[in-house]
Amino acid sequence: RVKHAIVEDGARLIELTPQRTGLSRYAAATLAYRPGEAAAAVSALLGDGSGDAAGLDANALDAARAVLGATEGPVTVLLGRANLAESAATIVDAAALLNDRLAGVKFLSTLRRANVHGALDMGMAPGLLPGRVRRSDAAAWFGEAWSTVPESDGLDAAGILQAAADGKIDTLVLLGADPLADFPDRQLAERALTGARAVIALDLFLNESSKRADVVLAASAAHESGGTHTNLEGRVSLVAQKVTPVGTTRADWAIAVELADRLGHDLGLESVEEIWAEIEDLSGIHNGLTLEALRANSTEGLLAPQPLPELEASAPDAGEDDEGGEDGEGAAEATAEGADGTAVEGDAAEDAESDEATVDNDGPELVEAPEALVFVAPEATSVPPLDAYSLRVISTRRMYDNGTMLAHARSSANLAEAAVMRLHPQDIATIGLAEGGRVKITSNSRSLVLDAVADPTVARGTATLADGAPNVSVHELIEANAPITEIRLEAAR
Missing domain, CATH: 3.40.50.740 (Rossmann fold)
Incomplete structure (x- = not known):
């Protein structure tokens, strides 16, 4: 639906991601930020300083600012967690900035699991x-x-x-x-x-x-x-x-x-x-x-929630002349997302409070109905400064992994690929490996040994590792309360 909106409907996509994705080819601009620095990238996009703090490419930043500046309609943010090796709190910080600075911004959370x-x-x-x-x-x-x-x-x-x-x-x-x-x-x-x-x-x-x-x-x-x-x-x-x-x-x-x-x-x-x-x-x-x-x-x-006119129109016995029916004003103002995936006035997350207020609740009568939840920005997450001797980990999901459902399906059980750590050629050269080889990866008191390969598409100072691989778990390196995951490498002996 995102691709359709871009290719067929003329939507413009600004992508903020720690590494390029399958959507990057469709994006009007891609801002690849250092792990843990999504909020700094958003701040730069909104014009508050340069992109140096987040490691952004200057030309990409200019292009993204131009797209955002030319936007006349509302902005919709597809909010997700592109890197499992950094805290979700860093993404919440970025969302809080967008919510505070962009009038009428709407959010759709792209959570992984169904329902x-x-x-x-x-x-x-x-x-x-x-x-x-x-x-x-x-x-x-x-x-x-x-x-x-x-x-x-x-x-x-x-x-x-x-x-x-x-x-x-x-x-x-x-x-x-x-x-x-x-x-x-x-x-x-x-x-x-x-x-x-x-x-x-x-x-x-x-x-x-x-x-x-x-x-x-x-x-x-x-x-x-x-x-x-x-x-x-x-x-x-x-x-x-x-x-x-x-x-x-x-x-x-x-x-x-x-x-x-x-x-x-x-x-x-x-x-x-x-x-x-x-x-x-x-x-x-x-x-x-x-x-x-x-x-x-x-x-x-x-x-x-839904406004009353749409509820009445959805009832099996509703007539066309009823308020909010086929010809009623309420039908034209109904909050929805079109069948083609294009945004229509009123998003569920944005309009929850106002829509809920229009509904007569048939629940307990002696106590006033509670107010809808509203977002309150938390205290900003503290991210450690760059360490010249460490690399920041980017851990992403693949379509085929070693998850329970796929592993128990005969047709897909063997489609998950073994994990390798991908490094920029200059980073892998610093540990004495020309093209690749076995490396010992250490994060605080945790370590594992894995094959590493050179990949020029990986940003310097980062290391990418797929999640859910059958041969190793990147979770061995991650600490739940750490904002980012930093590692040090050495050639395995």
Whole structure:
């Protein structure tokens, strides 16, 4: 869709990335910044100084500034994490600058896994509750309907693993998670699985982490159970069961209900329909998105939240003359993304607060509905200065890796390529290797030995290594709390 927007619709792309990508050929300008310095690159793009701080090419910076300066319409930012070897906080810093300086800017988060946006909308992140609301703001609201509400914000993935490693977690539940393979800091993941007193895994296949669990509960795969999917735009679509689950596998929600029952709590949920009814009742952004409305819009789904006119137009029995119907003013102002992928007025992330305010929530009546979550820029991340004796690591994903799903598919199990470290020819020459060879890579107290090759497309002072390779894990070098990953090299003896 991005390529289509550029090639067919005339959109202009400014790419900020630590190394060139498959989109670079389509970009009007590509700004390749040093790992950890995305915020400095954005600052230079916005005219605050030169690009020297981020290692930007001067000509590319001029071209990017010209494109941005000639932009008349709103700017949409596709926000992602292009380098697993640097902290996500550095990307948040860059986004905060764009949000502060560009009027009307909109963000679409390109998260890796399917339906992560749906999980976030359901409150599966520290300090959140369903409906994109803060726990502290919404505890009273949900307390009217739930027997218990979280009393603290909880921990993120790194915090949970650290707590488990410190022996502070009695039972660690892996919900479709393989921290040994997926979490950037493998050593922390190892210590977490060892430190937890018990580990329960819910997954489709046995993987490196679930093999070490005390209990493994077989979960249903995609299309073996019903539900919904939420894309990066916030568009909700129904997912229908098409395949009969194998053996004793159960849907994730059914396992959760059963576990709660064994612990003495009746969640009162027996079907997908009952779960969605509660979501629609309690979540402000889903209020009015009934199953009937979603079924009536099964092809493109519905945006959450939606203004009332579009909700009424999506109802199966809505007439053309109703307000917001086919000829109504509301239909022309509906927030959406066109079928061709072009941006239309009003993005889900930008308009969530204003749209939610127009919806009459049918949830608890005695407590005022919580306000929508708003972005608050955190304190800027401190990135260490350049070290003339070290290289900064760039770790990126490939289409075919050694991930659980691909590794268990016969047709793709052998498509993942072995990892090699790619270095600029001058950097590899400094350790006495002309074209390449075996190198010892050291990062603080961590090290591994790997083949290295010369690659003139790699920026000097950086080293690139693919994530998810079958022969080695770059996660052996990464520390979870470090803003960047720096390494030193020597020829392996």
